[in-house]
Amino acid sequence: MQKWSALITLSLAFFIIVIDTTIMNVSISVLVVDLNTNVTGVQSAISIYAMVMASLMLIGGRLSDVIGSKRTFLIGLVIYSVGTTLASLSNSLTMMIVGWSVLEGVGAALMIPTLQVLLRNRYSGADLAFAYGIVSAVAAVGAALGPIVGGFFTTFISWRWAFRTELVIAIIVLVMARNLQPDEASADRPKFDYVGALLSVVGWSSIVLGILLAQQYGFFLAKEPFLIGGLEFAPFGLSISPVTVGFGFLMVMLLFRWESRLEDENKDGLFKPSTLGTPFLKPGIAVRFVQMAVTAGFLYVFPLFLQLTFEYNAMQTGLALMPFSLSLLVMAVVGARLSARFYANHLLIIGFAIVIVGLMAIGASIQPGITPQELAFGALFGLGLGLIASQLLNLILSLVSPEQTAEAAGLNSTFEQLGNAIGVALIGTLMLTALSFGMQQGISASTVIPSEAKAPLTAGVEESVQLISDTQLEESLTAAGADEAISTELLDIYTSARTGSFKAAVSLLTFFSLLALVLSLWLPKRKLVETEAAGG
Template identity: 40%
Template sequence: MSKVNESGKSWLVLIIISLSAFIIAIDSTFMNVAISTLVVDLNTQVSTIQGIIAVYTLTMACLMLFGSKLMDIIGRKKTFVIGVFIYGIGTTIATISVNAGMLLIGWSILEGIGASFMMPATAAIITSKYEGQDRIFALGVWGAVGAMAAAIGPLFGGFLTTFLSWRYGFGIEIIIAIIILLYSRKIIESPTTLNWKDLDVMGALLAGVGFMLIVLGTLFLNSLSTWPQVAGTVGAGLIILALFFFWQKRRINKTKEPLLDVRIFKNRSFSFGVINIIVLNLGMAGALFIIPVFLQTVTGLNAFSTGLTIMPMTVAILIFAFTANKIANHIKATHLISLSFILSLIGALLLSNVFSFNTTPYDVIPGLVLIGIGIGLANPLLSDIIVSSVKSKKQSDASGVLNTGNNLGKSIGTALIGVILLVGTFTALSTEINNNYPQLGDQQIKDNIQDWVLKLQTTDLTLLKSQQSIAANIVNNTIAKAMNQAFMGLSIIFFIGVILSLFIREKEKLVIK
C-alpha cells in the first residue's frame, strides 16, 4: 500500500491544493459577465473594467517566473502559504470595493501577486507528496478542478451578480482562502536549493517591467489621446525583454543562477509551443470579454443569462480538454493542434456576421462552441509539448514560461479585442453619420466623433431596439460593423495560430547540461 493510502487524511493535501486551483481558475472567468454591473456599481466605464481585467492576468504574467524561483529559496510550502495570505487580503479588498481603484488594488494586483506565488507551487507540492498511480490521480483531480472552475465561472458569476451581488464571489473566495490557510499545516515543506543571494533580482525586474510595458502599450490604444504613446511603450517593453534575455545568458555564462534558463528556447517545439499558447489565449480572452459586453449592453441580458449563453463554449473547452490526449492517439498531436485553430477560426468567422439589434443568444452558440472545441483541444496538447520538450530538471523553467505565456496572452487579448472593437466603432459610426447626414462636414464629424462614441457606450441601447428611426438604424449598423471587425480580428489571430502550429515538431527534446 502506498504512503498516501495509509490514511484518508493523506488526501487532505490534494483537497487543499485543488481548492487553490479552484479559486485561481474561477477568478479568471466569473467577473467577465459582471462587466455592465461593475460599471454601474463602481461608477466607471467599460474600458476601465477592461483594464482591471487585463492587469489581473498581467500581474500574474510579470511575477510567475519570480514565484517559480521563490520556491527554491524559501520552500514550496512557504511560497504557497504566503501566496494564499496575499490572495486573501486582495479578495477581501475586492469584496468591499467602492470604486474601481479598490477593485484594481484588491483583485488585479494583490490577488494577482498571490496567484503568481500559489500557482507554481501547486503542481510541485502534488508531485512531491504523491507517487505512482496516486500521483497520476492527484494531478488529474487537480487539473480537472481547475478546468471545471474555469468552465462554470461565467455561470457562477452570472448567478451571483443577478440574484445576489458580484461581491459574494469574492466573499466565497475569502472563506476558501481561510480554509486553505487553516489546513496548510498538512503540507510538508520542501528542502531549499538556493539562497537569497542566488535570486536574480535584476532579471525579475527586467521581465516584469518588459511584460508590463507591452500590455500597458496595448491598453493605451483604448483612448485616442494616448495613441501617440503606444509605439514607444511597446517598443520599450520589447527592448527590456531583449535585455532580460541577454542578462540571463550572461548569468549562465558566469555559472550564476538565472531567473530562467533561456537556453530552453533553442528547442523549436518549445518556442513555437509557447508562441501558440499565447496566441490561443489571445483569442479565448478576447471572445470571453467581448461577448458578455454585447449580450448585456445590446440584447439586454442579465449576468446570469449571459453566463448561460457562454456556458456551451466553456463546457466544450472542458470536454475536449479531457479528451484531447485520447484523440491524439488517433491523430498526430501537431496535426490536431492545427485542426483546433482551424475550428476556432471557423467559429470566429461564423460569429462575425450575427451581431445586430436582432441577435439572440441562440445565434452566437454555434460559433462559441466551435471556438470552445478548438481551445479545449489545443490547450492541453500545447501544454504537454511545452513541458515535455525539456529534460526533467528544466521542467520548472518550462512550467514558469507556460504559466507566463497563458497569462500574458489573456492580458493582451482582453486589451487588444477592446481596441479592435473601439476602432471599429469609430470607423463604422463615422461612416454611418456621413451617409445619413451628408450636411455634416468631415471636420464636424471628426470634431464630435469621440463624444458620440462615448455616448453610444453609455446609452441604454435596448431602448433603441423597438424604434424605427434614423438614429436607431445608425446605431444598429454601427454595432454590426464594429462587432464584425472585432471577430474578423479574432479570426486573424486564430489564422496566425494555424500558421504557427505548422512549425511545431513532436518528440523533440533539448538536452541542457
C-alpha cells in the same frame, strides 16, 4: 483521506484562481454601474490583472526556490485573500484595480508556480499522475462553471459576494495548508535575481500598458498629447502607445541578455534562456501565447456582446455561455483519450481549424437584428478549444527533459498570462477604434443630422465614444434633450457601428487562430500517452 489532503488543498486554491476572471467577464455591465466607470475601465482591469501575473510568474517560481515553495504559496494566498477582500468592498474602479488586478494578481503569480512543486513534494509515480489529472479537471470544471457561478451571484445576490465566497475558500485553504509538505532543507538555496525581476516587471507591464494606452492616445499617431506634469509628450507626433510598447520590448531584450549572462557565469537568475533553445519549444510556447490571446479575447467579447446587444443580465450571460463551456469540458476529456492514438500536433491543427470555422460562423451571424440562437456556434468554438487544451501544454512540457520541466512550465505560464493580457487589450482597443470609425462614417453619411451638427458630433465621438447598450444611449439622448428624429438616427448609427466593432473583434480572433494553426505546423509529430503536468 489524509493521503489526498494536500491535493484537495491545492485544487481548491487553483479553483478560485481559475474561476476568478470569469466572474468579471459576465459582470461587466453591473460593474460599469456599481463602480461608476465604463466598459473600457473594466477591460483595463482585466488586462492589468493578467499583466501583473505575466510580469511576476517567473519571479514567483524563482522565489519558491529561494524561500521554499510552501512559504511562497502561503504568502501568495494571504496576498490573494487581502486582494479579494478589497475587491469585494470596491466602490471605484481604482479600488477594484488595486484589490483585484494588482493584489489578487500578485497572489496568484506566487501560488501558481508552486503548485507543481508542492504536488511533487507529496506524491510520486501513479499518485502524482492522478494528482495532475485532478488539478487539470479542476481547471476545466472551473472554466466551465465560472460563468454560471459568477452570473448567479451577480444577478441574484451581488458580485461582491462572489469575491467574499472566494475569501471563505481561501481561509479554508489557509487552514488546510498545514498538510502541505515543505521543501527539503538545503544549504545552497539560490540567490534572488533582483535585476531580472525589475526588468521582467517593467518590460512585460510596459508592453501591455502601451496597448491599453492606444485606446485613448491612438495606435501610432497621437490623437491627443500625453501629459506628464502638465508637459505634453508626443515625440514626432507619435502616440505614447508605440513609445511605451517599444520601451517594453527593449526591457525584455535586456532581460534575456541579463539572464543569458547569469547563465553563462553559472549564477542564479529568474530563468535559463538556453531552455528556449530546446527543439520545437519556441513554436510551442508561441502557439500557447496565441491560443490564450484568442481564449481571453473570446471570453471578453462574447459576454460583452450578449450584455450590450440583447441586454442580458449576468445570469443570462452565463447560461448563454453554457454551450461553449460544456463543449469545452467534454472535448477536453475526449481529447485526452485521443492522445494515445493520434499525433498531438495533428489534433492541435484540427482543433484550431474547428475554432476558425466556429469564429467565422459567429462573425457571419453578427448582423443587425441577430437573435441569441444564432450564436450557438459558440459550441463549435468550445469543441475546438477543448481539443487544443487537451494537448498543448502536455506537448510543450514533453519537449524538455525532466530537469527542465519546471523551467519550461514557468516560461509557458508567463506567456500564457501575457497572451491573456495582450488579447483583451488588443481586442478592446480594436473595438473602440472600429466603433469610433463606424460612428463617424455614419454621421458623415446621414441625411437626417443637420450639416452644422455633424462636426461637433464627430469630434465628440472621436474623443469619448464608449461601448454601451441601446437603452443607455436612449437615456443619454433623452437627458440631453435631443430631437426625436436625430435621436432615432443616432441610435441606428450607433447600433450599426457597435455591430461592426464586434465583427472586427471576431475577425481579429479568427486571424489569431489562423496564425496559431500555421505555427502548429512547426510542432513535432508526437503521441502523448500520459499526462505530464497539470493545467490546460
